[in-house]
Amino acid sequence: MHDVVIVGAGPVGLFLACELGLAGCSVLVLEREPESRSPFKAKPLGMRGLSAASVEAFYRRGMLHQLRTASGVPDDSDADPDAHEPFAPRGVGHFAGMVLDPAQVDVAALPYRLPGPAMEGMLTHLEAVETLLSEQAYQLGVDIRHGVTVSAIAQNDEVAVARAGGHEYAARWVVGCDGGRSAVRGLAGFEFVGTKPQFTGYTMHATVADSEKLRSGFHLTPTGMYLRPSEGHIAMMDFDGGAFDRSQQPTRDHLQAVLRRVSGTEVTLSEVHLASSFTDRAMQTTTYRRGRVLLAGDAAHIHSPLGGQGLNTGIGDAMNLGWKLAATVHGYAPDGLLDTYTRERHPIGAGVLDWSRAQVAAMRPDPHGRAVQGVVRDLIGTRDGTTYMFERISGAWIRYDLGSEHPLVGRSAPDLRLEDGTRLGDLMRDGRGVALDFSTDRCLHGSVRGWGSRLRYVAGQARNDLQLGAVLVRPDGVVAWAGERTPDREAFERAASQWLGSPEI
Ligand SMILES: Cc1cc2nc3c(=O)[nH]c(=O)nc-3n(C[C@H](O)[C@H](O)[C@H](O)COP(=O)(O)OP(=O)(O)OC[C@H]3O[C@@H](n4cnc5c(N)ncnc54)[C@H](O)[C@@H]3O)c2cc1C
Structure with a gap:
């Protein structure tokens, strides 16, 4: 019997598998597709935008360099971070196709955004992400089986079982990472609620006979929206309710008719090489856990791909769940730790659904949509407006309510640097939490007595003066506790017990 069976070897299932493998759990991943490669995962249709929060997750697990290389993105992660000071974003993104100006971001309002290798998002493609994560998972001893379609789930107090093709795969926990049409979700009885679609979207790789009729970039038109990120790659939204x-493959004639309608041109598609459709249906399960079955990624929440948040939210789920599930498997999790997964991640999923709905409202090709666009354009013309958008798009808005008023608690930890040059992100590769102690001049690297296998201890002076005496960072990089100049040892130990369980004797 495995500790955890993960259903689905998409990016979220694989990220979670790596987290669990890193924490020493035995993990089996069951994937329906016989092959991991697919033209839909390669460029151009497989292109995905990773937020700074996701880039940070790869950085913290030591995978950022390989990810950048596989994605064809220049890697300056080893460059001197002081060269980047002060932090100035190079790109922000867009809201409903309205592109934001990075020069408008008020960096003074973001004091915890420190220079480092993971300050900004990047473009990648699913093939690069999945290949990297599969290789990492294999190295961590994860068993990945392809061509296995899970069709039944059973559970009792002790065990959860995934059934596929006459075989039973028993584990202590089953996690459904099987995408937007998740089988696990329905089989385990999760309630899935939300709003109906307003549009059908299409993404295609096509040869355009008269390409001068389409402009590059985003275009909100009186009849819909189209986007041309590169020659031959077109996405479009048709407000057809x-x-x-979507059980049908869109034909060339259909795609051409939609493109003509939304672009308002008589453009001709001479050949469609690859195409798929999507909608803005926005739905979320009411909980992410039922007994011994959990959900993560698109299995738990779906919404339109506008503004690229689905994969990012799923990676956030995996980072949040991995160490909590591992602590539960190993038996040292404090009471209720696993339930903090839903408590922390469900509001984030709900926020992302609303973010996507707001963009759909602003894109509607009618007087209501145009009125919202006008308001948004006014707002993004201001520093506060663009800074707010930047926080939403980069993931910097994410803060869990951990019951503390300290502005850092519940947020992703800044990439703090010590006088010896060590960066927090580099200290997190083994998946342990980190206790940073800035109250001494001596540089020390070790383990926290009592929590040695779960918590690294690093002491020294910080190069970044954030008026912190000590910080407790959870294995997912979230600040669990922050102390002033003279750290309060008792408060620190209470926080360590609350998140990492009782100390070892
Ligand atoms: C056009 C488009 C553009 C997008 N752009 C972005 C972007 O820029 N940024 C972003 O963050 N997000 C983006 N997204 C969303 C993102 O692609 C998804 O959120 C992400 O891929 C979800 O990952 P996942 O692992 O949860 O699910 P999936 O990638 O769907 O993986 C699920 C896996 O489970 C397997 N599976 C399904 N059923 C079973 C079963 N019964 N048994 C076994 N295995 C099963 C599937 O074969 C699949 O491999 C975009 C989506 C689209 C459609």
Whole structure:
């Protein structure tokens, strides 16, 4: 019997598998597709934008360099971070196709955004992400089986079982990472609620006979929206109330008719090489756990891909769940730790659904949509407006309510640097939490007595003066506790017990 069976070897299932493997759990991943490669995962249709929060997750697990290389992105992670000071974003992104100006971001309002290798998002593609994560998972001893379609789930107090093709795969926990049409979600009885679609979207790789008729970039038009990120790659949204039958492959004639309608041109598609459809249906399960079955990624929440948040939210789920599930498997999790997964991540999923709905509202090709666009354009013309958007798009808005008023607690930890040059992100590769102690001049690297296998101890002076005496960082990089100049040892130990369990004797 495995500790954990993960259903689905998409990016979220694989990220979670790595987290659990890193924490010493035995993990089996069951994937329906016989092959991991697919033209839908390669460029151009497989292109995905990773937020700074996701880039940070790869950085903290020592995978950022490989990810950048596999994605064809220049890697300056080893460059001197002082060269980047002060932090100035190079790109922000867009809201409903309205592109934001990075020069408008008020960096003074973001004091915890420290220079480091993971300050900004990046473009990648699913093939690069999945190949890297699969290789990492194999190295960590994860068993990944392809061509296995899970069709039944059973559970009792002791065990959860995934059934596929006459085989039973028993584990202490089953996690459904099986995407937007998740089988696990329905089989385990999760309630899935939300709003109906307003549009059908299409993404295609096509040859355009008269490409001068389409402009590059985003275009909100009186009849919809189209986006041309590169020659041959077109995405478009048709406000048809989600009427297109998505069990059908969209034909060239259909795609051409939609493109003509939303672009307002008589453009001709001479060949469609690859195409798929999506909608803005926005739905979320009411909980992410039922007994011994959990959900993560698109299995737990779906929404339109506008503004690229689905994969990022799923990676956030995996980072949040991995160490909590591992602590539960190993038996040292404090009471209720696993339930903090839903408590922390469900509001984030709900926020992302609303963010996507707000963009759909602003894109509607009618007087209501144009009125919202006008308001948004006014707002993003201001520093506060662009800074707010930057926080939403980069993931910097994410803060869990951990019951402390300290502005850092519940947020992703800044990439603090010690006088010896060590950066927090580099200290997190083994998946342990980190206790940073800035109250001494001596540089020390070790383990926290009592929590040695779960908590690294690093002492020294910080190069970044954030008026902190000590910080407790959870294995997912979230600040669990922060102390002033003279750290309060008792408060620190209470926080360590609350998140990492009782000390070892
Ligand atoms: C056009 C488009 C553009 C997008 N752009 C972005 C972007 O820029 N940024 C971003 O963050 N997000 C983006 N997204 C969303 C992102 O792609 C998804 O949120 C992400 O891929 C979800 O990952 P996942 O692992 O949860 O699910 P999936 O990637 O769907 O993986 C699920 C896996 O489970 C397997 N599976 C399904 N059923 C079973 C079963 N019964 N048994 C076994 N295995 C099963 C599937 O074969 C699949 O491999 C975009 C989406 C689209 C459609």
